[in-house]
Amino acid sequence: MTTLHDPDVRGFASDNYAGVHPEVLAAIAAANGGHQISYGADVYTARLAEVLGRELGAAEVYPVFNGTGANVLSLQSMLPRWGAVICAESAHINTDENAAPERVGGIKLLTVHTVDGKLTPELVDRHARGSRDDEHRAQPGVVSITQSTELGTVYSVEEIRAVADHAHSLGLAVHMDGSRLSNAAAALDVPLRAITADVGVDLLSLGGTKNGLLGAEAVVVLDPSTTVGLRYLRKVDMQLSSKMRFMSAQLLALYDGDLWLRSAGHANAMARRLYDAVREIPGVTMTNVPQANAVFAILPAGVADRLRERFRFYDWDPARGEVRWMCAWDTTEADVDAFAAAIRRETARVA
Structure with missing residues (x-):
């Protein structure tokens, strides 16, 4: 197949x-x-x-x-x-x-x-x-x-x-x-x-x-x-x-x-992991502390477009460079860590 x-x-x-x-x-x-x-x-x-x-x-x-x-x-x-x-x-x-x-x-x-x-x-x-x-x-x-x-x-x-x-x-x-x-x-x-x-x-x-x-x-x-x-x-x-x-x-x-709880709890945990991995990156401003499975951040100009060459995510407020990142039941720690590393690289590049 x-x-x-x-x-x-x-x-x-x-x-x-x-x-x-x-x-x-x-x-x-x-x-x-x-x-x-x-x-x-x-x-x-x-x-x-x-x-x-x-x-x-x-x-x-x-x-x-x-x-x-x-x-x-x-x-x-x-x-x-x-x-x-x-x-x-x-x-x-x-x-x-x-x-x-x-x-x-x-x-x-x-x-x-x-x-x-x-x-x-x-x-x-x-x-x-x-x-x-x-x-x-x-x-x-x-x-x-x-x-x-x-x-x-x-x-x-x-x-x-x-x-x-x-x-x-x-x-x-x-x-x-x-x-x-x-x-x-x-x-x-x-x-x-x-x-x-x-x-x-x-x-x-x-x-x-x-x-x-x-x-x-x-x-x-x-x-x-x-x-x-x-x-x-x-x-x-x-x-x-x-x-x-x-x-x-x-x-x-x-x-x-308890599948609903296992799956949702995991998605929430991955959102918190992403938040913790990104919040200290110079140039990135976090606009929320995740309460569920959504993370919002403001990125430097041009960073979001470069990241989207490899990762899919949506703009939330384009006027101020705010984006939204969602985690799901199948998001892994490796997924989060790879994405956070890419954010760090691209942010450092524009800096």
Whole structure:
């Protein structure tokens, strides 16, 4: 069989660049025997509901193809046609989903500038109070938070509880974009439900692809009173898989046991290793201390382009030379050390 890539090359652009975890591939292969009823009436999807009920307090589970689909589907089910979502300006639903919430979901996003990517009760109030009962403005119905955030920060248990309690006091439901929920839980050293169901999250977009799956996420209902029509909306939004057993088998491999924790914890540790290796390099300015698996830094002019001849990563703020480096479940210590050495060489060259 022809290999179309160099298996020894690792990128730091996104945890989506990583391949599929061997335990997940084995789970997919194991699910391939015989026939199973399609569209979710299979034994793997039933088992997934049991597992996520135990681990997350899930009342209902809806596997979907991708994170954007999970977010749009979740928010659609939580809002009337005139409803709006309060979120951070940096939220993935606002910056990196190509207006899918607006165009597919018909949802108005009410964004708030944040320093660290995290909402607070005070920031929620900037939209929650001024729009109430004004027929000329979209009506806030949901607060959406991201764990961990696009800026690499992690909400503490207390911070999520504060936002959720405040939102609920205003009659707003709480959605969590949990594409990197596992990284956050690993960083906080808490169970998954400690930062979801136990602190007032109503509906969760549960991640998998960024943590070693081939391609599977899930909409997880924690409070059924806050959502309606998910069974039908999933089909309308083209997120209903015929051979759902293979999606559920992947999610089972990740969450029925500790693979989610092992993989996310390793990615977090590699991010900290990279930070420690680079932070003392003259000319490099670190703009965060990694809380999960993201590292941000400002490089001297020209260094990023030279590094990208060998390593993939993205600019974050080109105006000031800030870049983002992501670590994944398969990032190795050797990968990190080689990248850090290259940063040191290229920085010294321009100096």
